[in-house]
Amino acid sequence: MMRRILPTILAAAILASPLAAQLALPQVQLPDPGGVVGDVTDTVGIALEDVDATTQRTAARLLELRQRTIRKLLRQNRETIEADARGDLARRGELLVDGATAAQLAVLDEAGFSVLSSEQIEGLDFIVTRLAVPERLPLAKAERLARELAPGAEISADNLHYQSGAVAGTVIAPMALQSASIGTEVGVIDSAPGASVSTVATRGFAKGAPKAANHGSAVASLLKSAGVARVRVADVYGTDAAGGNALAIAKALGWLVSSGSKVVTISLVGPKNSVVQKAVAAAQKKGVVIVAAVGNDGPAAPPAYPASYDGVIAITGVDGRNRALIEAGRALNLDYAAPGADIYALDARGKRVKWRGTSFAAPLAAARLAAALSRGRNWRSTLDAEARDLGKKGPDTTYGRGLLCGTCARKK
Structure with a gap:
């Protein structure tokens, strides 16, 4: 289905490139166009002014492939989108x-x-x-x-909103979870996890939902592996070809808030939408903190939403050597980085698999935020104290305020 698997044309083109080993992007989910043709061409220079020529060329290639792939998705799904x-x-x-x-x-x-x-x-x-x-x-x-x-x-x-990460390695040994030391409930808006990931509740907000899928399984299992005791999942995809839509996300967020989730992590990206924006603002007024991934379309892509809504904690990803993911997208304001490659989580079958994408950085950051809240601390000052400064000294547009959870989910 279009929201789950990167079309062959994009995967093949990237894997054939000289940077394939660094990118390692088979089956990475793409967000929708976000006004790419009209908006991004005016901002590429600003987004890439501080990076080297090789990275600029790679970012431009990602953007070109993204546009081509989205046009193909539209042609193949005209009855639905x-x-x-x-x-x-x-x-x-x-x-x-x-x-x-x-x-x-x-x-x-x-x-x-x-x-x-x-x-x-x-x-x-x-x-x-x-x-x-x-x-x-x-x-x-x-x-x-x-x-x-x-x-x-x-x-x-x-x-529509799209998941921003996928499998990047083979199945390995069973996954060992940390003790459930974080009492603050974390809500997830994604696909449903498999039976191997325990949740306090999973509810569907799309046709055929809840339906276990790899992406949601990985996100939820990362929260569990980081010590979150209570994980509640809203499946906005199910079997719906137009899953991940704005209304489903708003309704899912409302359910999570009313059910007691104090932190909500969203590893989906899409364009700015007034319904989702209003839902996010309403949740924040009730004291809920929302964490979101910046996506995987590179620095030339439009700002990702919901990561770019006011007050949302925007998370980017780094690899096992703490280098920024070259495919990481951007938000209007970047808060933190967390591991987004060379990490391990469960797929829908309960197998421990290697993953890559900013999708998987977001739940790790959310776990640290929930840990601060569970101890009754100010989460911002606590995370700032935990964060490891990377890149330029102080907050920057590549790593935000620093790296959280640097060794999380990386043990083989």
């Missing part, structure tokens, strides 16, 4: 509306936008209306028209 007004991928034929008046909804209805449902976001105190766009009207045009008809309302496509 389409591009919105910014060129980002979303669920076909649907818009999400927040804050529209009854009069505006009546105007939209008269123009052919029919209400599919009103979705109460559990625990976050707001309602999202799902609209079906007029028949035969492309999503991008429908989005622009709806905004004209309902000025002031928040209208967005149901944008």
Whole structure:
């Protein structure tokens, strides 16, 4: 399925390159376009001004391959997804509306936008209306028209988000977990873990969910291996070809918040979306700290979301020699780095496997944040004291405020 496995064209092109050994990116998940063609070409110079020519060429190649692959994904899944007004991928034929008046909804209805449902976001105190766009009207045009008809309302496509990491090595010996010393509950928004990873609850927010998958298994098992006693998982993928959408993520976040998760880790990336942004802000107002990966599309890609929303703790990855992952994406503000390569976690079958991607740095950082909260400490000052400064002295755009959990999940 498109959200899980990197298409052959991208994997083959990267693996054939001279930097294949360094990149080690088979089956890395791609985020959706994020307005790549319009936005990134203006910011590549800024994003890459401090790196060497080889890295610049590699980043440009990653961006080119990303664009080509996403176009292919769109061609292969036209019955399920389409591009919105910014060129980002979303669920076909649907818009999400927040804050529209009854009069505006009546105007939209008269123009052919029919209400599919009103979705109460559990625990976050707001309602999202799902609209079906007029028949035969492309999503991008429908989005622009709806905004004209309902000025002031928040209208967005149901944008898709993609996992940002995958298997990078062979199956090895069974995994030994640390003692469960961290009492603060950590929520996960991803795919569901396999039976070998114990959770306090797993709930589905997509067709066919919960359904065990490798990515969610790895993320959840990394939390357990880092000592988190209570892990709660929201599966936003299941078997849905348009899984990982904005509405599913908002509903998943609401459930985690209302169920008692004090930290939520999200190893997914996508474009800025008003529904997800509102859900994140509402969760933060309730005291929940959200940790998110910056993605794997390289420094020339657009800023990743939800990592780039205000107050979200953005995490990048390093390899076993504490070098920044060359494929690591970027956020508007980078907080910390954590291991994102040469680490081991469980797949959906319960096998211990080597992984690579910023996806796997995020839960390790989240575990350290939860540990600080479980001891009643200020998490920011605690993490800053723990973080190992890498690169330029002090906070920087490559490693953030430093490396957390540097030896976590790396023992063979």
